[in-house]
Amino acid sequence: MEQQGIDAIIAQGLEAGGHRGHFLRDEINIQMGSYALVPQIVRAVNIPVIAAGGIADAKGVCAALTLGAAGVQIGTAYMLCPEAKTSRVHRAALKNSPSGQTTLTNLFSGRPARGITNRIIRELSAICPDAPEFPMATSAVAPLRAAGESNDSGDFSPLWAGQNTSGCKEISAAHLTEELASGTN
Template sequence: MTQATRPPESFQQTARWPDRRILDLFGIAHPILLGPMAGAGTPKLAIAVGEGGGLASLPGAMYQPNELRAAIEEVRAGLPGRPLNVNFFCHTPPTPDPVRMMGWRTRLAPYYVEHGLDPQATPPAGGRAPFDATLCALVEETRPEVVSFHFGLPDPALLARVKATGAKVISSASTVAEARWLEARGCDAIIAMGLEAGGHRATFLGNDVAGDMAGDMSRQVGTFALVPQVADAVGVPVIAAGGIADARGIVAALALGASAVQVGTAFLLCPEARIPAVHRAALEAAGDDSTALTNLFTGRPARGIMNRVMREVGPLSADAPAFPLAGGALAPLRAAAEAEGRDDFTNLWAGQAARLAPRLPAADLTRKLAIDALAQLNPSA
């Protein structure tokens, strides 16, 4: 911890978090959870946030089981005795739809021709595996202290096996109805994910991924309207997520009834995160109006920084195949553009508060967020 981020001894002795429920539930010093961020999250990032007093998190969705086991072992070695959250997706794999896939490839064919690529070549399959019996067995083997889910919860039998390990279970809700659904099925805490959040929307009840997508998105709720309503509706602790990148956001979330915050985008510019250079450059230049919700990269709405394909195809398109299949056809285009230093086809996940994030190593950033928030919560300390 640098001198610049170290609080005075008197402050350390008197400053207190007003709500200890998440601290006691997870065994962490500060109510700050690292957003798992599939693709960008790394063991080094998880270790650094844990060292800073927050909850270390790993994204399980894009790892093969053996890779995930190795990542968990790396965090355990670098963060002995500290808790770990491992996150999984709970989507149902889509039924193959060759006609839709062909239509998507036809829509992208001009870009293939522009880059000298064969539009008839079979694209790679989309990634992101859902939680299943194999991953559940890995949870039973490695026993993370916290297991989090996105897009709802897994099959009740799998969920019961997870809970039998002693893990605390959390999941994300984008509406009050989803929060109540999660509480009724045994979640120990609920992440209230507002529309400002970067990455994939958590929505799992309702029509978020089909039909009138633009209309569905226009009805989604922002973080600081959602958090107090969820806090009023459930009895378990609430974790605020979306648009929180500095101490002011943390203090506001706690004032509205959250017991903790989950921070993702603010950690993307830390050296421990794994993002391509074009993504880092886009984050550095991002403003408050730089992001939009898009389904082009995976088939499911997610917030990212606008780029060429989002502008020209439109950020939300009925042509995109169901999650997670859309990304395969974009992968060759992404590789070609990134090789030339362009972000035209890269999923530049980011929340609306990216420009507020301090540019620090992850452990220092975690401490700074906590120290600055405590200073505002305890002005006389």
């Protein structure tokens, strides 16, 4: 990527919520956690590396910078902010789910993405060979999802979240960003 002239590389560990890059191989087992991934990429390249995955508080930001990251990319921690378009069932699941209750699943899009473990994942298995290919799985599950959500149930919805939901707070994104950056001055 550096040789192709890329400005910066996002190093996303397997802790991260939502979808992830799959460029060389689809196998999930070769994905690394952020602490293993970030320093190895930092050592291998001469362009800025942005750390992503599992960073949820100011200490996590400092840790990523200590590992050599030039910046961080955070998704999960912002999902309870009022500005986020997180749905009602998704917000409820984030508030009620202890950290770690997430799974990489292909059920909702056809490609692996991490979300809170819910009924459809438990009953069909997280990586389901019968799931339609990306992006067709999204429309395949849509009627079930809509029926569930109309009853305030997230049983059949993608509840994207990373492994570290401990930083999710119902405060403004600006305030959360200030908190996250507070250890870097």
